[in-house]
Amino acid sequence: MIQHARAATPVNVTVNANSSLGTIPSTAYGVSEAAWDGSLLDPSLPGLIAASGAKVMRLPGGSLSDAYHWQSNTAIASYAAPSNTFDAFMGVAQKAGVQPLVTVNYGSGTTQEAAGWVQYANKGGPGYNGPVPTYAGGSSTGHTYGIKYWEIGNEVYGDGTYGSAWELNNNPHGPTAYANTVVADSNAMKAVDPTIKTGLVLTTPGNWPDGLTSSISPKPWNDTVLPIACPSIDFVIIHWYPGSSSASATLATTSQIPTIISSLRSKINQYCGSRASSIQIMVTEINGGEAASGQQASAMYLALFEDDAFMGMLENGVANLDYWLVHDDLLASGSETPYPPYYALQMLSHLGVAGDTMVSSSSSQSLVAVHAVRQANGKLAVLLVNKDPSNSYTVSLGLNGYSANSAATIYTYGTNGGGITSTTGSSSSVTVAPYSLTTVVLQSGSSGGSTPTPGTTPTPRPTPGTTPTPTPTLVSGNASCKVSYSVNQWQGGFTGNLTITNTSSSALSGWMLKFTFPNGQQVTQGWNSIFTQSGANVTMTNTSYNATLAVGGSVSAGFNGSWSGSNSRPTGFTLNGNVCSIA
Structure with missing residues (x-):
């Protein structure tokens, strides 16, 4: 037959x-990293993150955040790899071209520690008098990383308020105590840098412990924290792990998304008044979970869940989703072999x-x-x-x-x-x-x-x-610049590194470098700048964290590229329309 x-x-x-x-926001596609990750500083990781299409990277990682002290790079009763300092993480983020999303330590930290982190990250430079890390290599003058998004605490409701306790919290428990501290932390952090956005932890509608009460939470969590904290915050945070008893059941959970987000938005509208429309919703941890015996977080069905969930959330007004976790969920630790969810994230950029x-x-x-x-x-x-x-x-x-x-x-x-x-x-x-x-x-x-x-x-x-990136403001007059360009080349491929120096008499509040390849070279991925290419012409524009270029200041960026036949140096470097000299 x-x-x-x-x-x-x-x-x-x-x-x-x-x-x-x-519209798809610039923060839409994100990933979560962790200070315990022994593969964080793998040299190939920034390029892999950039190639995934991720534009946000969260740190220092889940419940560790409520035990983590950034100045010493240590965690209470938890592990932070000694080499994974805050500045080391920022080095990875800058090379990968992602903007960081930082979770400050609510559980065992202080308001001063949170404000100090903002000061060190965003307000460095001449005259800096803020905190200095105790780890080797920490800057004594701080940085101008320009980090915009700051969560206050992780899953704080998991501190025993409703029974189950996995989150470290040395402060008074309960939603009222948390919300009052969020107000204090947010005000102190914004006093340092008024441009930042701060986030409030909420329970996910329809998921534990949403809707529960207790002796220290006579009203449910969201109904308690929103009225207190809304005037002081800019976004709310939920986590979603809908892993079910089977792959098919997990894949079916994406039908819950419209109800989850509309319920959340309804609470925001109820309690946040005139600010409600400006409060963003961010899902800073999401993963379909391990649904069946023998299936790991790298199973194919999780790639399907990821894309369906990401787009479903974005279509319902979510501003950011961060897939949990870079290693062992997107990439294999050590080998950096991509798992199916990595390719799912990459697929979103084709969409x-x-x-x-x-x-x-x-x-x-x-x-x-x-x-x-x-x-x-x-x-x-x-x-x-x-x-x-x-x-x-x-x-x-x-x-x-x-x-x-x-x-x-x-x-x-x-x-x-x-x-x-x-x-x-x-x-x-x-x-x-x-x-x-x-x-x-x-x-x-x-x-x-x-x-x-x-x-x-x-x-x-x-x-x-x-x-x-919006077109930067052009500087009129005799603005000038200098570009240093170096290459590490192999057969068919190369890495280009550029240093751009502002030698004019005016600081730049946004920059755009243009140049031309003479031999048909193609940029395949880049870091510390946003690259676009049309034929032989390449345009590099600033990211959110390096838009300001002071007089005499420099910014470094790089890219990987392909070539065939010859790989001569680019020509015609201009910065914001002004011809640059070549160092």
Whole structure:
């Protein structure tokens, strides 16, 4: 008897290209790191983080945060690797091109310690008189890292207030005591740097211990802390670990997202008054968890959960999600081998980056989730998440408000491993394999791309994973600059390192360096700057933490690139439109 392969089941997907669900924020894709991580300083880690598309990295790591003292790089009854100092972490963050999100020590720290951390991180320079770390290599003059987001405490509700106790808390317990300390800490931290944003820990709606009361919490946690702390904070924090008894049950939990976020937003609106609309929601820890015996955090179903959850949260107004944890969940410790959730994070940058618009979409098959993004360059991207471990589906794409070219670029990741692959296929139909992620990127059919409004210039799209940066203020007059450029080269590849010095008489509040490659070189990833490339022309713009370039000041950045034939030095260096000398 001849057996025939089972035909793929048809699925109809509809995308409403003009129905906006909001813009992807610059903080959308993040990861969590930890001071105990013995692989934090692996030389290859910054490049891997940059290539993942992550734009935020959280430290010092989960419950350790409420035991961690940044000046000594030590933790009460916990372990912090001696080499993983705050400045060492910042070195990784800067090379990876991510902005840090710091959790200050509520459990065993002080208000002065929290404010001192902000002062050391953001207010360094001449005349600095703030705290100095006791660890070797700490700066005696502080830094100007420009860290914007600061959480106050980790899962503080887990200090025994509702029975279970895993979080260190040497302060009075209960939500009222926590909220009052948040107000004091936030006010002290903002007195040092008024530009920062501070965050308040909430319980996740529908998850323990949300809605519970106790002798020291006569009202539920969120109903107690929000009225007290809302005037002093800028964002709220939840964690979500919905791991269930099976992979299929975990994958189904993403249907809870609209209820979770709408419930949270309702509480914010109830208690925060006129400030409610400005309070951001951040999910600073998320992971599907270990659902079944023998499955590790690196299982394929967690990659599917990750992308469906990230996009579901963002579509419902969340500003940031940080996947837990860099090592042993995204990358293998030591070998740095990527696990499936790493490639899932990378896939999101093919779908959309900061500034792109999420649009509504629907699927006729509950096991095939869909998310769509209208990219700033005029393309339309559709992510298909096949949660079925056994069956393929042939997906027909129905587009409302968008006319697509007949050909599309299709990115795929599945159980065959080996990373994300790309190919050219149909813009109207695609077959998705069992347990797979597929992103279909469509071009406008009007001219093979977007049609700009007459008299305007199309917005260039950054390299996947990069964040568009506003055009810096140009300095008029005789502004000048100096650029040092060095190369470490091997066959077909190279690392370029640049130091940019402001030799003008005016400080720069934003900078943009441009240069031209003479031999067709291509930038593949970068750090300490946001890189975009059009043909031979490369543009580097500042990140949020190095936008200011003082008179006589310098900033260093680097990139990895590819070459063929020759790898001559770039030419035509200009900084904010002014020609630079070459050191």
